Amino acid sequence: MNKQVIFNLPVRDLDKSRAFFSALGFSFNPQYSGENAAFMNIVDGSIHAMLMTESFFKSLIDKPVVSAREANEVIICLSCESREEVDSLIARAVAAGGRTPHPPEDHGFMYDQGFEDIDGHLWNLVWTAPQED
Incomplete structure (x- = not known):
């Protein structure tokens, strides 16, 4: 398994x-x-x-x-395959009732943004540029 x-x-x-x-x-x-x-x-x-x-x-x-709306113990981070996937998931989360606690961060080699789900749990979505050999 x-x-x-x-x-x-x-x-x-x-x-x-x-x-x-x-x-x-x-x-x-x-x-x-x-x-x-x-x-x-x-x-x-x-x-x-x-x-x-x-x-x-x-x-x-x-x-x-713990109420995730009042305190957080963890941020769940998921990798995405593109910047567009990050933006798409964020848009769908907001449309479904979530919120974004901060604007997207663009570091050139890495792009990320988070959302808070309807129970207050924090999720971070991140895309990183492929490594060049």
């Missing part, structure tokens, strides 16, 4: 979160989804997120769930 990255995110409304991420082009695997969680494919076969209702997420830990 290939190694995979699966991270768990608490969400307030599972249906709204599924709709938000579907609008960005992510798909969901019904085999691992149910009324309390949705298994989201970010990069097929390697990177996934398990969106969990807050109550289900709380049942798995013995600490309080």
Whole structure:
């Protein structure tokens, strides 16, 4: 079996979160989804997120769930294949109800911008120029 990255995110409304991420082009695997969680494919076969209702997420830990609207523990960073893909995903995130916490940053060799999803989780999208040999 290939190694995979699966991270768990608490969400307030599972249906709204599924709709938000579907609008960005992510798909969901019904085999691992149910009324309390949705298994989201970010990069097929390697990177996934398990969106969990807050109550289900709380049942798995013995600490309080931090509100991502008030504090952040992590920024999820995804690489993109082009600057246009960064801009397209950002536009779709905003159209689906997300927001951008800062303008795009263009460093010439690297281009990035982030968005905040409808639960306050931060995502950063980055494109880097191919390395020349």
